[in-house]
Amino acid sequence: MKVMAQVGMVMNLDKCIGCHTCSVTCKQAWTNRAGTEYVWFNNVETRPGQGYPRRYEDQEKWRGGWELNRRGRLKLKGGGRLKKLFGIFASPVQPELDDYYEPWTYDYETLTDAPLGDDFPVARPKSLITGNDMKIEWSANWDDNLGGTSQLGHLDPIVEKIRKESEEKIKFEFEQTFMFYLPRICEHCLNPSCMASCPSGAIYKREEDGIVLVDQDRCRGWRQCITGCPYKKMYFNHKTGKAEKCTFCYPRIEVGIPTVCSETCVGRLRYIGIFLYDADRVTEAASIEDEKELYQAQLDLMLDPDDPEVIAGARAEGIPEDWMDAARRSPVYKMAKVYKVALPLHPEYRTMPMVWYVPPLSPVVDLLSEQGHDAEDAGNLFGAIESLRIPVEYLAELFTAGDTEIVTGVLRKLAAMRSFMRGISLGNDPDDSIPEAVGMEPEAMYEMYRLMAIAKYNERYVIPKAHVEQAHNLEEMGCSLDFDDGPGMYPSDPFGEASGKPTPVAVENFYALKQRQTTDGQTEPGELRGRVNLLNWDGRGVPRGLFPKTEDNPQMSPDSPAHGGGAAGPGPDYGGPSSQAGPSGNPLESQPPREP
Amino acid sequence: MDILLWGVLPYVMVAILVGGSIWRYKYDQFGWTTRSSQLYESKLLRIGSPIFHFGILAVIAGHFFGLVIPKSWTEAIGMSQDFYHFNALFVGGIAGIGTLGGIILLIIRRRTTGPVFMATTKNDKLMYVVLVAAIVFGLWTTLASVFLGDHGHNYRETVSPWFRSLFIFQPDIASMAAAPFSFHLHTLVGMLLFCIWPFTRLVHAFTAPLHYLFRPYIVYRSRDVGPAPGSRARQPGWQPVGTRDRDRK
Numbered sequence: 001m002k003v004m005a006q007v008g009m010v011m012n013l014d015k016c017i018g019c020h021t022c023s024v025t026c027k028q029a030w031t032n033r034a035g036t037e038y039v040w041f042n043n044v045e046t047r048p049g050q051g052y053p054r055r056y057e058d059q060e061k062w063r064g065g066w067e068l069n070r071r072g073r074l075k076l077k078g079g080g081r082l083k084k085l086f087g088i089f090a091s092p093v094q095p096e097l098d099d100y101y102e103p104w105t106y107d108y109e110t111l112t113d114a115p116l117g118d119d120f121p122v123a124r125p126k127s128l129i130t131g132n133d134m135k136i137e138w139s140a141n142w143d144d145n146l147g148g149t150s151q152l153g154h155l156d157p158i159v160e161k162i163r164k165e166s167e168e169k170i171k172f173e174f175e176q177t178f179m180f181y182l183p184r185i186c187e188h189c190l191n192p193s194c195m196a197s198c199p200s201g202a203i204y205k206r207e208e209d210g211i212v213l214v215d216q217d218r219c220r221g222w223r224q225c226i227t228g229c230p231y232k233k234m235y236f237n238h239k240t241g242k243a244e245k246c247t248f249c250y251p252r253i254e255v256g257i258p259t260v261c262s263e264t265c266v267g268r269l270r271y272i273g274i275f276l277y278d279a280d281r282v283t284e285a286a287s288i289e290d291e292k293e294l295y296q297a298q299l300d301l302m303l304d305p306d307d308p309e310v311i312a313g314a315r316a317e318g319i320p321e322d323w324m325d326a327a328r329r330s331p332v333y334k335m336a337k338v339y340k341v342a343l344p345l346h347p348e349y350r351t352m353p354m355v356w357y358v359p360p361l362s363p364v365v366d367l368l369s370e371q372g373h374d375a376e377d378a379g380n381l382f383g384a385i386e387s388l389r390i391p392v393e394y395l396a397e398l399f400t401a402g403d404t405e406i407v408t409g410v411l412r413k414l415a416a417m418r419s420f421m422r423g424i425s426l427g428n429d430p431d432d433s434i435p436e437a438v439g440m441e442p443e444a445m446y447e448m449y450r451l452m453a454i455a456k457y458n459e460r461y462v463i464p465k466a467h468v469e470q471a472h473n474l475e476e477m478g479c480s481l482d483f484d485d486g487p488g489m490y491p492s493d494p495f496g497e498a499s500g501k502p503t504p505v506a507v508e509n510f511y512a513l514k515q516r517q518t519t520d521g522q523t524e525p526g527e528l529r530g531r532v533n534l535l536n537w538d539g540r541g542v543p544r545g546l547f548p549k550t551e552d553n554p555q556m557s558p559d560s561p562a563h564g565g566g567a568a569g570p571g572p573d574y575g576g577p578s579s580q581a582g583p584s585g586n587p588l589e590s591q592p593p594r595e596p
Numbered sequence: 597m598d599i600l601l602w603g604v605l606p607y608v609m610v611a612i613l614v615g616g617s618i619w620r621y622k623y624d625q626f627g628w629t630t631r632s633s634q635l636y637e638s639k640l641l642r643i644g645s646p647i648f649h650f651g652i653l654a655v656i657a658g659h660f661f662g663l664v665i666p667k668s669w670t671e672a673i674g675m676s677q678d679f680y681h682f683n684a685l686f687v688g689g690i691a692g693i694g695t696l697g698g699i700i701l702l703i704i705r706r707r708t709t710g711p712v713f714m715a716t717t718k719n720d721k722l723m724y725v726v727l728v729a730a731i732v733f734g735l736w737t738t739l740a741s742v743f744l745g746d747h748g749h750n751y752r753e754t755v756s757p758w759f760r761s762l763f764i765f766q767p768d769i770a771s772m773a774a775a776p777f778s779f780h781l782h783t784l785v786g787m788l789l790f791c792i793w794p795f796t797r798l799v800h801a802f803t804a805p806l807h808y809l810f811r812p813y814i815v816y817r818s819r820d821v822g823p824a825p826g827s828r829a830r831q832p833g834w835q836p837v838g839t840r841d842r843d844r845k
Contacts, residue, residue, distance in 0.1 A: 081809050088805075089649040090634065090642045097635050097711075129636070130710045196813035199805030204817035217625035220803050221632050238636065238715070241629035254819075282814075466819065 002279040003303060003313040005323055006190065006210030006354055007253055007272065007463070008332045009262070010342045011183055012452060013360040014414070015269035018145065018181040020044050022261035022270075026185075029260045030247070035239025037103035037128045040140050041246035042261045044183045048156045048394065049143040051184075053099040056232040057157040057346070063093050064230030065193050065349030066286065074287050074350065076196055078227045088199065091223040095232065101138040103128040129238075146179050158397045166393070178363030178391045182398070185261060186233040186246035187345065187353030188212045190277060190301065191286045194245075197228025203243075208466065210354065211248045219243050230349040254466035268455050273330030273462045274323060275354065276303040276310060286350045291401040294347040301352070302337045305330070326464040331451055332356065339440070339448045341410050343399035358452070359395045359407055361414045364388055376422045378434050381415035413438045413448075421449050601784070602772040606762050609787040616794030617802060630800040636711040640701060648698025654691035655734070658684065663759040667752045677750075685742055692735045699728060723796040730789045733782040740778055749776050755783070 026042040045051045059065060063078040078084065078093070106123035114121035127134040143149055153159060188205075192212050195203040202218035203225060205211070214225075221241040225234040237244050249259035253272075257263065262270035278301055285297035303310040305327035314324055327333065335342040335358065342356035364384050368375040375381065385392065385408055392411070396404040420434040420442070435445040451459055620628065634641055662684060670680055703724060706712050741749065758772035772783075793799065 085805070085808060090638070090645040091632075092642075094634055094638065096638050130714060132710070191814065195815055198815075199808040200803065201805075201807070201811050201815055204815040207816050207818045209819075217628075219629065220800055220805070221629035222805065223632055223634060236632070236635050238633070240626070241631035242626075 001281075001303075001309075001313050003276055003310060003317050003319065004210065004279040005208065005314075005319055005327065006275045006277055007188070007248060008275045008330075008336075008354040008356065009185070009248075009259075010271040010332045010335045010356045010358065012269040012271070012358040013180055013182065014358065014362050015267040016044070016181040016183060016360075017267055018044055018046065019266055020141065021264050021266055022183055023140075025260050025264040026246075029249075031244075035237040036235065036244060038097065038100045038140075039235040039237070039244060041233070041235075042183065042185045043140055044181050045141070046144050046146055047180055047182050047398070048149060048153055048159050049146070050152065050155050051182075052140050053095045053232050054138075055155060055157055056095075056230075059230055059349070061093065062095070062230070062232065063227055064232065065228075065346075065351055066191070066196075067350070068287060068289065072287065072289060074191075074283060076193055076228060077230075078193075078197060078224070084197065084199065084224055088222055088224070091227060093227050094223050094236075095226065097129065101140060101142070102134060104134055104136060158394060161397060162393050178367075178394075180360040180363060182345075182357075183261070184231065184233070184345070185259075185355060186212065186248070187231055187351065187355045188246075188248055189354060190279075190282045190298075190352035191350065192229075193349070193351050194225035194229040194234050197224040198222070198243075199224055206250075209248075209250075209253065211250050211253070212245070213247060213250070214243050214245055216240075216242050216244075230346065230351065231353075253463055256463050256465040258461040258463060262461065268460065271331040271335065271451075271455075271460045273332040274327040274464065275330065275333055275336075276305050276314060276319075276327050277301045278303055282352060286352055291348040292403040294350065295344060295400050295403070295406060298344055298347060298352050299337055299340070302333065304337075305333070320464070320467055323464045326462050329462045331460060331462060334448075334451060339413065339444065341413055341448070341452075343406065343410065345398060346401075347399075348401035357399060358414070359399055359410055361385075361411050361418075363391050364411065364415070365418075376418050378416060378419035378431075378437070381419065382412055382437075385411045385415060409438070413440065416440070417445055417449055417452070420445055421453070598769050598773040601780075602758060602769045603767045605784075605787060606767070609790050612791045613793055616791075617799065620794050620799060628799055628803065629797075631715075631797050633706075633709075633712045633715055636715070637705060637709040640705040640709075644698050644701035644705060646698075647694050648702060651691050651695030651698055655688070655695055655731075658688045658691060662688075662752065663756050666756070666760070680752075681741075681750075685738060689735075689738055689742070692731065692738055696728075696731050696735060699724075699731065703728070719796055723792060723798060726785065726789045726792060727798075730782065730785045733778065733785055737778045737782050749779070751775060751779060755779055 022042045023040055023044055027040060030041055031037075031039040040052065043052050051057060056062060056064075059077060065077050066074050067077045069075040076084070079087070104125045104127050107126050108123050110121045111123055124133055125136050126132065143152060146153075154163070188211055190210070192203070192205065195205065195212065198219075199222045200218055200220045202215045202220070204213060204215060206213065219242040221236070221243070223236060223243070225243050226232070226236055228234070233245055235244050236242075249261075252259060252263075258270070258272050262272055281301055285301050286294070288294055288297045303313075305311070305314075305324060311324065314327075332342070336356050342358050344353045344356055346353070361381075364381065365375045367388065368380055368384050373380045373384075392404045392407050393402075395411075396402050396407045400406045416434045416438045420431060423429075423431050423434075430442055432442050435442045440448075450456075667677075671677075706716055706724075737751070754771045754775040758768045758775075761768035772780075
């Protein structure tokens with residue numbers, strides 16, 4: 001057993017209102033640049049619908065994910081290693097821009113610059129690819145809210161499949177019964193097929209938190225990952241020629257705050273936490289023959305953080321104690337493994353996706369209320385779940401490779417929770433028979449209700465910080481002699497100032513800012529290495545290095561007014577406490593004081 | 597003049613090729629990519645690109661046979677000059693024509709497909725000129741020997757010894773100088789191509805992912821130890837959205 005930690009996400013689809021805030025904030029944060037105009041690390045699809053890119057779930061066409069070969073071993077659906085290398089000169093099944101959409105902007109300038117005339121000026125759509133006028137024909141969410149579904153609904157690969165297997169009448173009912181939203185990010189799979197497809201080996205899974213990233217320096221743009229990913233969450237930056245993907249906002253996760261999509265989710269439907277899993281058994285679990293057992297196999301990979309054997313294993317692998325603690329409080333582990341209400345998206349792709357979904361009960365509830373039933377009554381709800389065959393089948397195709405029993409079980413749990421808690425809210429005695437009917441303890445059901453309905457911020461996001469004890473000292477790395485007039489002043493790169501790797505610049509992070517704002521003392525000497533950033537100066541005291549030192553006033557008192565250049569403070573602290581007036585020759589110290 | 601061309605220039609070329617590649621690998625990993633335009637256009641690419649690439653691989657193999665393996669070796673295993681010549685012309689001709697046809701198709705695609713043309717840099721254009729010139733002059737030497745029949749020049753007695761002598765640092769300038777003009781031209785353009793190679797998109801050939809055949813499917817890597825979270829290097833590739841940046845080139 002090799003215990004590894006994985007950051008995972010659960011989305012409670014019942015709460016998604018399809019506002020696309022996650023997509024927009026994600027795009028603003030990560031893909032708001034040339035080459036990624038069409039890239040949506042996070043997108044929200046209306047189901048039934050074609051998804052983004054169009055019909056990405058049709059793996060017979062796009063060849064994403066894994067399949068089993070004749071000997072029952074995992075094999076990339078896109079082909080083996082040799083086949084991939086022979087197809088490298090023109091990727092055989094890469095989606096084109098038409099399968100996504102042609103990104104555009106509007107010629108807003110005309111609105112203000114147009115000469116006076118009889119007609120109102122209009123802002124024409126301009127292609128962001130060619131810059132020419134264009135006709136907008138599709139977008140990342142063109143079929144939002146079932147837009148055009150009466151014409152194009154049959155193009156949803158899942159609708160297509162269900163229809164093939166059921167009677168003709170489904171179509172009519174199908175369109176009348178339901179719609180729900182499916183927000184999607186990269187699944188950060190345990191067995192990622194994008195990674196396996198990458199000829200350069202540039203895609204990697206981080207040992208510490210399982211986040212899957214593309215090494216931008218090692219990616220050579222062979223494009224095989226785009227074919228490999230069955231979720232089509234690998235994108236090609238057409239300006240840089242590199243693959244890009246959702247990063248699980250790792251710079252945020254590392255400091256213990258949730259991803260942008262989670263933080264900004266108005267429905268508060270996203271949960272982030274730690275899973276512990278057995279890395280040794282991933283391939284075995286992904287190779288199970290029956291697709292319908294893949295969900296259970298994946299669940300079995302998730303380890304119980306309270307199990308002494310797992311704890312010992314985790315310690316042996318060097319997983320820190322605070323991570324173990326976070327794993328014990330992990331909301332995603334509870335929803336996926338303890339309550340078993342969260343399901344993986346398309347387990348049949350055999351990639352072991354680690355973004356889980358609580359299937360929506362709302363279509364059932366809505367239908368019952370429309371028909372005049374009491375939609376919160378356990379009996380009514382249970383009956384309706386069974387009889388609403390089609391949504392359950394649809395959900396089963398999404399989450400359990402077609403096994404409707406699992407989905408029904410989850411929906412029954414959700415329905416039971418509704419009616420159980422309604423009884424309590426109405427002041428009745430808790431009806432313990434309801435949780436029992438779905439095989440749960442009343443206490444567990446109450447806890448599940450707290451987690452899913454109350455959903456406090458710190459219960460939704462249990463994110464341990466990355467361990468950067470040593471790395472912290474490396475902040476603003478670089479040679480300590482690299483100050484003006486110092487021996488290291490001239491960049492040592494052979495091709496002049498701009499050559500070589502860029503020097504990292506410290507950006508204020510959440511915890512640093514919080515610490516600074518709430519501390520009693522001043523900014524820790526050496527923390528910013530003599531730089532003063534006025535943007536995050538909190539007005540407390542006078543940061544060292546803000547004003548040059550004068551001879552008669554070598555130490556600026558903290559409470560003296562900061563009124564101008566004549567005020568004095570010690571010079572920038574370059575190398576720590578010893579540089580007060582050391583021989584290093586602080587340039588500011590040697591300057592004559594300016595008159596006020 | 598001959599000394600400069602055939603005694604000095606090859607070594608200058610090697611220095612630029614090796615030094616340039618090392619420099620590029622060290623300082624421009626981010627720019628080291630195929631810069632694929634398949635996202636914009638796929639149909640013509642699916643035909644042209646494999647023809648060109650497989651063609652040029654065959655051409656490279658042909659150059660290896662012709663230049664590196666001495667005439668005496670092939671004769672030792674009983675391969676007559678006529679048989680060798682026929683093979684070189686036939687196989688080499690097919691490969692060369694395929695390569696040329698492939699690249700012509702790719703250039704037509706590049707010129708006629710709007711987005712692909714817009715993504716073409718000046719660097720690319722220069723590279724295409726030199727690359728096509730090298731292919732055309734190379735084909736010319738081959739075809740010339742077809743039409744001249746047996747009177748064709750036997751480069752295995754001039755160019756090849758010179759090529760091999762370069763490796764022992766005693767360039768056989770005289771035999772290269774004796775080769776006809778078409779070979780001189782092809783060699784010079786070829787050297788020019790290798791000189792600009794490290795500075796163009798052609799570098800992707802140097803990182804042909806052969807190790808893919810041997811690496812494990814799943815890659816685990818520890819988090820980069822480097823700038824702490826919150827401290828971030830200036831990221832390459834961040835340009836504002838819009839088409840303005842295309843005009844700036």
